[in-house]
Amino acid sequence: EVQLVESGGGLVQPGGSLGLSCAASGFAFSTYAMNWVRQAPGKGLEWVSSISGSGDNTYYADSVRGQFTISRDNSRNTVYLQMKGLSAEDTAVYYCAKDSGQNSGNYFDNWGQGILVTVSS
């Protein structure tokens, strides 16, 4: 059974930084791309970032490019999202989502429960 467990969320002040982690199990982690998708309170879904199975290729939404960094450690079956320069617009539940393929660009076939990031003073 695929399991994705996010951690690292919480309250951060505007302009601050925060790192999220997603621990994966139940599948051959290194052979699948991984993603972060966020959902602002009461709003829809927004894809944020992807990383290929090897970690060689990364992709970002325009809204976070230069501000967020995605990475992965295939030895730890974990994907990370480092966020800096946070603003209220980044307040959301952040979901870790498994890609259906090795390279980014497929559908999201498994999702974590999500972790709340709140940016507020």
Added chain:
Amino acid sequence: DIVMTQSPDSLAVSLGERATINCKSSQSIFYSSNNKNYLAWYQQKPGQPPKLLIVWSSTRESGVPDRFSGSGSGTDFALTISSLQAEDVAIYYCQQYYETPRTFGQGTRLEI
């Protein structure tokens, strides 16, 4: 970016009745080289993450009840629930994976 537009924004259907949600993409998401539409549907119940229902416009994921069906091609798609059950109350999202950034529709809230 490909814009995905769902209609209606909300929908109330009686138990046992048919529900249809529409999704339109701003450009074709059909690849003629493999004859596939790069369109997925997700279901999100309150307080839960999204759940993948349908891929390639019309292929149900394993375990998804057969009352859920997807249709359409090119730019116009639909998700149909043939006989609404109480547990189908949720927000439904379409998503294109034809190109990056992968984009979602705004969601359709389905109520009884």
